[in-house]
Amino acid sequence: MLCWFRRRAENVLAALLAAMFVAFVIQIAMRYLAGAPVGWTTEVSTLAWLWGILWGAALVLREDEEIRFDILHGAVAPGVRRIFDAVTGTVVVVVFGWSLPAVYDYVAFMKVEKSAYLGIRFDILYSVYLVFAVATIIRYAWIVWRSVTGRPRAA
Numbered sequence: 001m002l003c004w005f006r007r008r009a010e011n012v013l014a015a016l017l018a019a020m021f022v023a024f025v026i027q028i029a030m031r032y033l034a035g036a037p038v039g040w041t042t043e044v045s046t047l048a049w050l051w052g053i054l055w056g057a058a059l060v061l062r063e064d065e066e067i068r069f070d071i072l073h074g075a076v077a078p079g080v081r082r083i084f085d086a087v088t089g090t091v092v093v094v095v096f097g098w099s100l101p102a103v104y105d106y107v108a109f110m111k112v113e114k115s116a117y118l119g120i121r122f123d124i125l126y127s128v129y130l131v132f133a134v135a136t137i138i139r140y141a142w143i144v145w146r147s148v149t150g151r152p153r154a155a
Contacts, residue, residue: 009059013052020048040117047115047125054128058135063143085147092140096133103133 027041073084107130110122 006060009055013056013060016048016052016055020045020052023048043115043117047118047120050125051128054132058128058132063139082147082150086144089140089144089147093137093144096137096140100130100133100137104130 023041023044027038027045030041031037073081076084107123107126110126113122114120115122115125
C-alpha cells in the first residue's frame with residue numbers, strides 16, 4: 001500500500017516537472033517566435049518548481065537519496081553513528097514541531113493574497129510546505145526511533 005502511495009507521489013512530481021517544462025517552452029515560443037511575451041508562464045514555472053522541490057523532498061525522496069555531509073558520520077563507529085542520528089533527528093523533530101503552529105498560522109493568513117497572473121490564493125500555494133514539514137517530522141521521528149532501537153539504516 002505504501003508503495004502505491006509513493007508511486008502516486010512520483011506521478012504528481014512528474015506532472016509538476018512536465019508543467020514546468022511546458023510553461024518554459026511556451027514562454028520561449030511566445031517571446032522569441034511570436035514576439036508577445038506572457039507572464040503567466042513564469043508564474044507556472046516558479047510554482048511548479050516550488051511544489052516540485054517540497055513535494056519531492058516530503059514524499060518521494062528516500063533517506064539514502066538525501067544529500068548529506070557525512071564525512072564525520074562515516075568515519076565513526078556504528079554506535080556513535082546511532083547517537084549522531086538520534087541527536088540530529090531529535091533536533092529536527094523539535095524544531096519542525098515547534099515551528100509547525102506558526103507555519104500553519106502563516107499559511108492560513110496568506111488566504112488574503114493571490115498570485116499576480118493566475119489569481120491562486122497563497123494559502124493554497126504555500127500549503128505544500130505544511131506537507132513537507134509534517135513529512136519531515138515523521139521521517140526524522142522514524143530515524144530517531146530506528147537509531148534508539150538499533151535497527152539498521154536504510155541502504
